[in-house]
Every structure is written in C-alpha cells, then in structure tokens.
Amino acid sequence: MKVTGLSAVLALLHVLAVAAAASIPWKDSQSRWRAEFVHRKYRQRTLDRFPNARAAGDPSKNPYYIELPLDHFGTGAETTNQTFKNRYYVQDAWYKPGGPVIFQDIGESSIQGYVGYMTREHLLPVTVAKRFNGLLIMWEHRFYGRSAPITNVSTNILGATPQELTDLYKYLTIEQALEDVTVFARNFSYAFKDLPADAPAPPALTPDVTPWIFIGVSYSGNRGAWMAKRNPGLFKATLASSAPVQQQVNFWQYFTAIEDSLDITNRNCSLDLHAAATWMSEAWEERNTTLVDPLLAAVYKSKWTQLLDQFPVDSEALWDYRVDFLTNIAWTPFEDFQYVGIPYGVLGITCNVMETAYNPLGNPAGVFATEPLDRAVQAYTKAIVAVGQPPSALNNSGSLDPNLDGHSWFWQVCSEVGVLQVANVTRPQNLLPAFVNVTASIESCVSTFGLSDHVTRAGPDIRPVAEKYEGWNVELPNVLWVNGEFDPWRALSLDSADAPRDHLPTTVIPKCGESFAPGVQLRYVIKDAHHGSDLAEPVRAVPAVDEATTAESGSTTATKTVEATSVQQAVRSAPVVDAIHAQNLWLSAVASWVSCTTLPFPPATTPTATPSTVPYGYAGGMRYPIARAKLTLATPVAGSG
Ligand SMILES: *[C@@H]1O[C@H](CO)[C@@H](O)[C@H](O)[C@H]1NC(C)=O
Ligand SMILES: *[C@@H]1O[C@H](CO)[C@@H](O)[C@H](O)[C@H]1NC(C)=O
Ligand SMILES: *[C@@H]1O[C@H](CO)[C@@H](O)[C@H](O)[C@H]1NC(C)=O
Ligand SMILES: *[C@@H]1O[C@H](CO)[C@@H](O)[C@H](O)[C@H]1NC(C)=O
Ligand SMILES: *[C@@H]1O[C@H](CO)[C@@H](O)[C@H](O)[C@H]1NC(C)=O
Ligand SMILES: *[C@@H]1O[C@H](CO)[C@@H](O)[C@H](O)[C@H]1NC(C)=O
Ligand SMILES: *[C@@H]1O[C@H](CO)[C@@H](O)[C@H](O)[C@H]1NC(C)=O
Ligand SMILES: *[C@@H]1O[C@H](CO)[C@@H](O)[C@H](O)[C@H]1NC(C)=O
Secondary structure, three states: OOOOOHHHHHHHOOOOOOOOOOEEEOOOOOOOOOHHHHOOOOOOOOOOOOOOOOOOOOHHHOOEEEEEEOOOOOOHHHOOOOEEEEEEEEEOOOOOOOOOEEEEEOOOOOHHHOHHHHHOOOOHHHHHHHHHOOEEEEEOOOOOOOOOOOOOOOOOHHHOOHHHHHHHHOOOOHHHHHHHHHHHHHHOOOOOOOOOOOOOOOOOOOOOOOOEEEEEEOHHHHHHHHHHHHOOOOOOEEEEEOOOOOOEEEOHHHHHHHHHHHHHHOHHHHHHHHHHHHHHHHHHHOOOOOOHHHHHHHHHOHHHHHHHHHOOOOOHHHHHHHHHHHHHHHHHHHOOHHHHOOOOOHHHHHHHHHHOOOOOOOOOOOHHHHOOHHHHHHHHHHHHHHHOOOOOOOOOOOOOOOOHHHHHHHHHHHHHHEEEOOOOOOOOOOOOOOOOOHHHHHHHHHHHHOOOOOOOOOOOOOHHHHHHHOHHHOOOOOEEEEEEOOOHHHHHOOOOOOOOOOOEEEOOOOOOOOOOOOOEEEEEEEOOOOOOHHHHOOOOOOOOHHHHHHOOOOOOOOEEEOOOOOOOOOOOOOOOOOHHHHHHHHHHHHHHHHHOOOOOOOOOOOOOOOOOOOOOOOOOOOOOOOOHHHOOOOOOOOOOO
16 A cells, blocks of 8 residues: 555654663753742642552553543434543552542554653653652553554554545544543543552542643644643643644645754755755656666665566556655654754764765765765765664554554544645755655545545645634643744744744743733743653753752753663653753642632633533533642642742
C-alpha cells in the first residue's frame, strides 16, 4: 500500500521519547526570571499515613480498561451499539485522601512506550503526584495501542481495504475521543488494594468531589485546551504543553524554525540541503534516474534492488516508490530537530558528514556550490547513509497491530487534523523537494482510506474544530500554555509570531476570586527549548536564592545525568535549563487553581459540547463542583506572585 506522507506525519509523535545520554556539560542558559516561582515552597500537610499496597510498585504491569461506547453521539438505528475497551494505568504510590487526580493524556501513540514514566520521580507528572498527594492516571487515546475495537481489521491493518479502514476509523474523531475522557472522569473509581479494615475510606475520585488535573503535550496538549473549553470546570488545571491549537492544513511554517536555525549556525549546510531539495525536485520532474537511483541504492540497499527486479526502470509504479523513498530521505535530516535541535541531533550529523566529505574544514559555500553535481549528491548520500533510517521510536509491542498507531494518526491527519508538513518552494531556504506537497499528501490519504465523508479530495476538514475551539484566539482561565523557543510547532501555538498580537502572556497567577484581564493568559516560552521540554526535562532541585541570582552573571558549569530510555535510541541533547521555570509555574498554577474554587470562568456561553446521549450531573450552572471543605491540599498560594 502506498503511504506517502505517513512517515512524515509521524513526526509529531514521541515527545517523551527524547532521552539523553550520560554526562553532558550543563549549558549556561540564563534565568531571565526567578523570585516568585523559583522560591515558592509548598508546605506539605501532615496527613495520616494512607497505606498503599503498591507503593513501590510498577503500574505498567497492571493495565486497566474501561468499556466505552464506540459512538457517543449517534442515536437510534444510525448508531452502532458497539463498545470498545480503552486502556489506562494508575499510579497510586503517592496518593493520599484529598489529593487530586492527575490525568496524563498520551495522545497519538500506544501508551506502551510511556507507561514506564509513571515511576520516574524526576519527571513532571510524577512530581505533581508526589507534591500534591495525587493519583496519577495515564490514558491511552482511542484507536492507539490496545484501545480500539478488536476486529479483523484492527488486528490486520495492512490486510484491510480502504473501505474496511474507513468503517473502522469513522469513530476516530476528535470529539469522540474527547467525550471518552469526560465519560471516564465522571465514572472513575479506583479500588485501593489491601487497605486495613480500619483505614478511612478514600473520598470519591470523580471530578465533582476530587479535583482533576490535565497534563498534555503536543496533540494531547490541544486536547487539554479543548477539554477546558468544551467542559469548563471538569479539570481544575490544565497544562497545554507545546500545543499547536491553531488549525491549518498546509503547515509549511513547520520548517521555518529549522531554516532559521540552520541559516544562523550552519549556513553551508542550509545552502546544501536547499540545493539537494531543488535537485531532487528537478530529477523527479525530468524523470532523471542518473543520480537518484544510486542514492536510493545506497540508502535502501536490497529493498531497492528488489524493486528494480520487479518493475521496469521507467515505469510509473517505480517512480511512485522513488517519490516515497525520496520523501523519507529528504525528511531524514529533520527527524529529531523538534526534540533536540541541531548540534545534538540527526541534523548536526548530516551537516558535519556532508560538509566535510571533501574538505575536513568544510567550505562556507557548501558542496553543491563548489563541487560537480554528482560529487555533491555523493556527499549528501554519505550523510544520509551515516544517520541511517530513522529509528522506530514506537514501541508497538502489545498493540493490537504494529501498524495501528501510524494509520490511526494518518487517519486523523487526513480527516480532521491537517498540519501537513510540506515544502514551500518559493522560500529561498526551503528544505524539501516540491513533491512533498499538500496535493500529494491528500492523494496519499485517498489511496489509503478511499473517498468518504471523512476523507475527501478537498483535504482534511479542519473547520468544525477550528470554529468550536477558536484556534489560537481561544481564552481559557485555568490553562497554562508552555512552548519551546525553537519548537517548530510553536508556529501554530498561542506563542506564534502570527498569533493575535493583542493577546498577552503573563506569568502571574490571579488571586483566588480574580481572573485574567481580557486577552491575558498564563503562558511561558522556555528559552533554548524544544517540543515538550517541560515534560522531557527532569524537574531539578529548585536553586537557592543566591544561586539563582549569581547564575546570571557567572558561567555556571555542572553536569547532568539523564537516563537513556529504551524507547528511542539514546540521543544526546543539551539540558534545557530554563524548563525549571515552566515546571515551577505549572506547580504554582496547580496549587492555586486546585485549591481556589472561586476562580471565575468566562461568562457562561452556549454549551459547546456536542450533545451527548450520556446524562451528566454537570448540566447548567454547576461550574465549580468542588466542595471546598473536601480539599485537603497543600497550602493555597493563589495570589502570591
Ligand atoms: C442500537 O440500539 C438501539 C436501542 O436499543 C436500537 O434502536 C438500534 O437499532 C441499535 N442499532 C443498531 C445498529 O443495532
Ligand atoms: C475474521 O477472521 C476470521 C479468521 O480469518 C474469519 O473466520 C472470520 O469470518 C472473520 N470475521 C469477519 C467479520 O470478517
Ligand atoms: C458513566 O456514567 C453515566 C452516568 O453518569 C452512566 O450513564 C454510564 O453508563 C457510565 N458509563 C460507564 C462506562 O460506566
Ligand atoms: C540527468 O542528470 C544527469 C546528472 O545531473 C545529467 O548529466 C543529464 O544530462 C540528465 N539527463 C537528462 C535527460 O536530463
Ligand atoms: C561549513 O561546515 C562545516 C561542517 O559542518 C563547519 O565546521 C564550518 O564551520 C562551516 N563553515 C561555514 C562558513 O559555515
Ligand atoms: C510560502 O512562503 C511565503 C513566505 O515566504 C508565503 O507568503 C506563502 O504564502 C507561502 N506559500 C504557501 C502556499 O503558503
Ligand atoms: C506535488 O507532488 C506531486 C507528486 O508527489 C506532483 O505530481 C505535483 O506536481 C506536485 N505539485 C506541486 C505544486 O509541486
Ligand atoms: C517495548 O515494551 C515492552 C513491554 O513494555 C518491553 O518489554 C520492551 O523491552 C520494549 N521494547 C523496546 C525496544 O523498548
């Protein structure tokens, strides 16, 4: 099956997969900020010890499933009455009665590669659980991992016809998947194991009694913001990390952050990758195999020679494969930029190998400008071979089908999400061949899923979500928006240069009972940071006052050790020192929002949630369902700062 673009769209995945190798020099990036958040202390309440059977346990051995309707919204004969089982995990090691529920949303991936993080005490979600005595839940999105109806189609994705895939995937929509979360939260209960007979009964854990907190990053960061908009008050605090909430089909801007960074730090490589993209475009237009085929042979080896045996050299079928392969090759240098930037990632290696292919010192003008074309392409080939095929960051073991996640995300992209990461050939620093374009992506959608109400030649239908959730114009009272300075996805976030100028960031959390001024929201852009840095970076010890002050003048040197995970090959990356400020801001926001039940939400608007057949207790004016008396959280810090 032809799946052009499938690998490209997967670039949004695997936020937490960023792992760093051993001992790395600590870059001295500076605190343009300190004081209120850095030094805030959280008074730990002394609670009667609440026994936990699995205090040191590993939740990954113990998946839970909730049975959910496949179709939340249909009625009568128009709906299927089918259900599916949605997987989640629970970490109760740090829970104490009165603590919140922390809902970590994994988004567009099997939960398998992430569940191990539920025991990582240096990461932000566990830090929140520990600090606030919370119960941590990790949630798998419908149609990823094991959270899909188990059918002949979902267990044999590559064997399914486009029609069969569409019949399965028509229930994979943004709204259905958001409704899963509301149904889950409102029905949630948890049986603590081995409670002594005389232990106090824990309170109900549903959001009317216990505050719920949402943590999401990337697409799941969007989901956090969307939940806050469609079900106000269901979650008391939301971390929308690296959330590209603006809806867009043609997302050529993805590459502008890479173009700019390369142009500044590796100008010769910038020129060369642009030249390589231009060369590939022309070779494809002219159907010129002279240099293309040696590149494909070097990268794809036997896979390529088998195709040559199978198809005539000039056939369209073989050109289809060439375009797929060239698209993957053209993407390869940028594969991990969003997680690690240039010097520590694939792009840094590509540049070094290519630029030093003929001269150890490199040439400021690059190889394409100074060498004959065949030698320049050989340098490019050498670089692509050196970095190899991108590692499969997905850990699909335990998924219904190893191809489920990739197809599910591709379905979402093709039907509702868009964000096609494509070339913009009019830009002088464009890095991708012209055949990586919107038309080609839509063709790939159609050839994978066929034509239907969901997948059309007009492309992904982003309008319903854009209208309902207002993209980057949205204003939400209890959401912290965090972005990474160099994250390409920032271009679609509230902190995009193109987002409304009259909307302003603040790092000051309103006092209990007060709200943000119009247009103002809690936002932080982490300096020198990437996609999801606040979740990927360990939560470091809060520096003492004088340390933080001197850090600005002196050049601090230290080392950090971060475990390499098995999720992805260990990648070296510079520590993102400024992440601590976003992390502390989040901890402050949680402390404030969870304990303050009077933080005003915007005036009630017409309900935005799609009507549901499930009756809820939240209808009408019940915006603040937490009973203050039931809260036994850390000391309220609302208003300070
Ligand atoms: C689903 O159940 C409803 C109510 O029992 C019924 O009216 C409807 O026909 C069922 N739909 C299908 C597709 O079986
Ligand atoms: C599913 O596959 C099994 C085994 O191949 C087959 O017996 C069964 O009829 C299939 N079911 C459907 C609904 O196609
Ligand atoms: C969830 O709760 C609603 C009512 O609050 C109920 O109708 C529904 O059956 C529950 N769903 C599950 C899966 O327990
Ligand atoms: C194909 O490309 C090679 C190498 O760039 C060039 O020498 C040759 O003229 C091209 N052939 C055609 C038909 O364009
Ligand atoms: C050219 O590339 C090499 C290797 O990446 C680099 O060391 C060198 O500084 C670059 N030269 C210029 C002028 O950008
Ligand atoms: C390509 O980039 C230019 C700016 O460099 C922009 O004006 C233009 O709209 C972009 N093209 C498309 C198709 O978006
Ligand atoms: C888009 O790519 C396809 C092949 O992938 C090509 O046929 C088409 O000409 C390209 N469109 C543009 C505008 O470059
Ligand atoms: C994938 O996950 C399984 C189950 O958690 C684990 O046993 C296995 O080692 C993992 N594989 C990789 C490559 O991370």
